[in-house]
Each structure stands twice: as structure tokens, then as C-alpha cells.
Amino acid sequence: MTLPGAHTAHGTVPPVGPAELLAAWEAGVDRHEAARALLLHRAARPWAGTDELLSVPVGVRETELLALRRSLFGERMQVCAECGSCGEAMEFDLDAGRLAGTAPPGGPLRVEEGDWVVDFRLPTVADLTAAGAAPGPEEARRVLLERCTVAARRQGEEVPADRLDAVLPAPVRSRLAEAAERADPAADVTLKVTCPECGESTRAELDISSYLWTELDNWARDVLLDVHLLASAYGWTEPEVLALSPLRRRYYLELCADA
Structure with missing residues (x-):
């Protein structure tokens, strides 16, 4: 294969x-x-x-x-x-x-809503893994927000990423989720x-x-069964069986069944 x-x-x-x-x-x-x-x-x-x-x-x-x-x-x-x-x-x-x-955009994205300006990057596989290890959905969202925020400002004043979960308004969170979905629709x-x-x-x-x-x-278990049957019938090794094309393997299996 x-x-x-x-x-x-x-x-x-x-x-x-x-x-x-x-x-x-x-x-x-x-x-x-x-x-x-x-x-x-x-x-x-x-x-x-x-x-x-x-x-x-x-x-x-x-x-x-x-x-x-x-x-x-x-x-x-x-x-x-x-x-x-x-x-x-x-x-x-x-x-x-x-x-x-x-392909999603390579650089950071920006959301501007009310007094807020937030620059963020798209979640990576590592981010998703870290969020998946969180004890609940709320904590998972906090982990993603903190890890993916590049910079956040409220009325021009910098807000540390680890404080955003406590102070970021719901409309800004919604805009961030919508922007991420538009930029990387294949993620979900x-x-x-x-x-x-x-x-x-x-x-x-x-x-x-x-x-x-x-x-x-399912494929692997079927292939291992093929290896078992052909090895038993012909004495072939696993690499020798796997080297056969699917068509030739099926033909030999039919011969075993008819024997």
C-alpha cells in the first residue's frame, strides 16, 4: 500500500x-x-x-x-x-x-472592540494540547486566551495576558473567537x-x-490477518507479505481459501 x-x-x-x-x-x-x-x-x-x-x-x-x-x-x-x-x-x-x-495567515491577528485592542495568534497544536489538559472548559478557555495573546491594550494601557481572563469583556472574547474561526476555518x-x-x-x-x-x-487489523494467513500458507515473512500489491495479496488469499 x-x-x-x-x-x-x-x-x-x-x-x-x-x-x-x-x-x-x-x-x-x-x-x-x-x-x-x-x-x-x-x-x-x-x-x-x-x-x-x-x-x-x-x-x-x-x-x-x-x-x-x-x-x-x-x-x-x-x-x-x-x-x-x-x-x-x-x-x-x-x-x-x-x-x-x-493556508491561514502567518502573522498575528488584531481585534479592536470598544476600549480594547488585542493582538493574538492562531492556536497551535501545543496550545490545544495544553487546553485539553485543563480540568474544565472554563480553564481551557483561559489557557488558550493566555497562551495565544500577543499583546492586549485597554485605552492604550498594556494588560498582561495572565490578567485577561479576569478583565476581558464578553464582546471582545466573541470577536476573538470569530476572527480565529474566519482565519483558520479548517481548525473546526x-x-x-x-x-x-x-x-x-x-x-x-x-x-x-x-x-x-x-x-x-481497521486497516491494520485486516493487514495483520492477511500476514498471518499468507505466512501460514507460504512461510513468507511479514515484510515479504507487505511488499505484495493489494491485488496480488488478495489473489493469494483467494488461492488459500480455495485450497
Whole structure:
């Protein structure tokens, strides 16, 4: 399963072979979601070190994971969601190509509201990880606000980032969230789905790293079963089985089943 790289707004996802994918899967089986997302991002950007992977804006990572997913499993995504009105389970197909994002701006952004002027940067993967470790949503928002603020002034007077959570008005917070969403829409992909039963619309968030990990987990377990069957039948090693194209592997498996 060595596939050509997929082009994104941020470069090209390099070819990824089955051995590399199995190694990423093995390393992440017993890890938490953030660690799995990092492993997947490293597969999409293998030349990058951990510090670089953690320093990119969240939307950049999501876009590159989506490109990796498309290069591995194609354009069609099957998504499941629950209707927020009637609870009906909904299943629908999604074209992954329609979700491709654009590169966010590289420099700080500015929001001016009332007496306030706030310069801030987009949240990075490291920021999101730090916020995820917070004990609750309020504390998570405080962590993001403090980490991502470059400078804040009220009536021309500097306000330290660690004081903003206590003094920043709600309208300014809303403007900051709106500006960040406009600048990096790929950071939070939300789908609007109409329920076939009750006709109401439901908003569902698409977590591409979790979605891709589920697909990788299913693929890895299928491949390991193939290795077991072919190794038992022909005495081949795992690298020899993985070197086979999917078509030839399937043909040999059919021969084993007919034997």
C-alpha cells in the first residue's frame, strides 16, 4: 500500500508504505487521542520534528491529516451522526475533497472592540494540547486566551495576558473567537446534516484525526490477518507479505481459501 503523495496548500504528503503505517498504528494503539494525532501528523509530515509538529496552527494539521486520509483511503468518507432532535442515527457519505482547507495567515491577528485592542495568534497544536489538559472548559478557555495573546491594550494601557481572563469583556472574547474561526476555518470542521426522519438540522463536528485513526485501526487489523494467513500458507515473512500489491495479496488469499 505505497501510495503517491497528495497535494495540499502546505506542500505534498509523501508516499506512505504499509510498514510505516503499521508502525504508526502499533505505536498508537495504547495511547491517548492527542498522541495518536501526533503520530498521524508525523506520517503526513515525516521530515518534521516533534517541536515543529506541535507549533503549527490546528487548521494546518487538520488539513494535512485530511490530505493523508485522502491519499490512503480515497475521497469518500462515511460519516455517522445522531439527530439532535429525535435521536435518529444518521449515516451519509461525504466528499473529502470538498473539505480541503486553505493556508491561514502567518502573522498575528488584531481585534479592536470598544476600549480594547488585542493582538493574538492562531492556536497551535501545543496550545490545544495544553487546553485539553485543563480540568474544565472554563480553564481551557483561559489557557488558550493566555497562551495565544500577543499583546492586549485597554485605552492604550498594556494588560498582561495572565490578567485577561479576569478583565476581558464578553464582546471582545466573541470577536476573538470569530476572527480565529474566519482565519483558520479548517481548525473546526462542522457539518450541518438534515435528519431524514424528522427533517430537523443537526450540527456535527468532524474530528479528522479520530476518524482517520479508526480507519487505520481497521486497516491494520485486516493487514495483520492477511500476514498471518499468507505466512501460514507460504512461510513468507511479514515484510515479504507487505511488499505484495493489494491485488496480488488478495489473489493469494483467494488461492488459500480455495485450497
